[in-house]
Amino acid sequence: QVQLQEAGPGLVKPSETLSLTCTVSGGSISTSSHYWTWIRQHPGEGLEWLGYIYYSGTTFYNPSLQSRITMSVDTSKNQFSLRLTSVTAADAAVYYCAIRTSPDNWFDPWGQGIQVTVSS
Amino acid sequence: QSVLTQPPSVSAAPGEKVTISCSGSSSNIGNNHVSWYQQLPGTAPKLLIYDSNKRTSGIPDRFSGSKSGTSATLGITGLQAGDEADYHCGTWDASLRAYVFGTGTKVTVL
Numbered sequence: 111q112v113q114l115q116e117a118g119p120g121l122v123k124p125s126e127t128l129s130l131t132c133t134v135s136g137g138s139i140s141t142s143s144h145y146w147t148w149i150r151q152h153p154g155e156g157l158e159w160l161g162y163i164y165y166s167g168t169t170f171y172n173p174s175l176q177s178r179i180t181m182s183v184d185t186s187k188n189q190f191s192l193r194l195t196s197v198t199a200a201d202a203a204v205y206y207c208a209i210r211t212s213p214d215n216w217f218d219p220w221g222q223g224i225q226v227t228v229s230s
Numbered sequence: 231q232s233v234l235t236q237p238p239s240v241s242a243a244p245g246e247k248v249t250i251s252c253s254g255s256s257s258n259i260g261n262n263h264v265s266w267y268q269q270l271p272g273t274a275p276k277l278l279i280y281d282s283n284k285r286t287s288g289i290p291d292r293f294s295g296s297k298s299g300t301s302a303t304l305g306i307t308g309l310q311a312g313d314e315a316d317y318h319c320g321t322w323d324a325s326l327r328a329y330v331f332g333t334g335t336k337v338t339v340l
Binding site: 124154156158159172173174206214215216217218219220221222223 | 232240242265267273274275276277280281286300318320321322326327328329331332333334
């Protein structure tokens with residue numbers, strides 16, 4: 111049973127870069143059918159898909175965030191990462207990592223989530 | 231960016247039935263399967279229904295999903311206190327080239 115765990119700073123200053131990692135346990139990040147996904151949830155709101163990355167490094171980003179987002183994979187650490195530049199208060203949210211298994215179009219499992227606050 | 235519309239809340243007494251609608255368009259629900267996620271208070275979302283009408287392993291048959299045209303529906307029968315949660319629908323949107331989620335629905339057991 112694959113499990114995911116997000117990690118990173120819970121507080122980021124405006125205009126700085128948000129960096130999060132998701133550690134994969136119980137499975138390999140090099141699994142060919144998996145797309146490693148980031149999703150966020152603003153306080154009291156619905157979910158927003160940020161994008162996903164294949165173990166080879168191929169990425170698919172939400173066009174609304176394309177200019178600010180970068181995802182990467184570290185196979186040696188069995189981790190994948192999210193970087194979001196030039197953050198504002200609008201980026202404050204709970205960030206989740208999850209798995210999409212190709213060719214399916216859903217996300218399972220999910221990490222427990224990490225709260226990120228944007229404040230000086 | 232919630233292009234899928236859900237009612238903000240639904241409620242019913244224990245043992246009764248609720249349905250949650252998820253309304254979209256031809257660029258999303260109209261041409262793609264829908265998944266549903268249950269988010270219990272203070273926890274991460276969990277996959278409930280995939281491919282519009284298939285239950286994830288371990289999910290009781292009190293939960294059902296359906297899709298017709300550009301709308302999808304989640305049904306919960308025999309409502310229990312443990313079903314109190316937020317429910318989210320999701321699918322791929324070909325026009326936006328993004329996976330999109332619904333606005334979320336809070337289920338309250340009276």
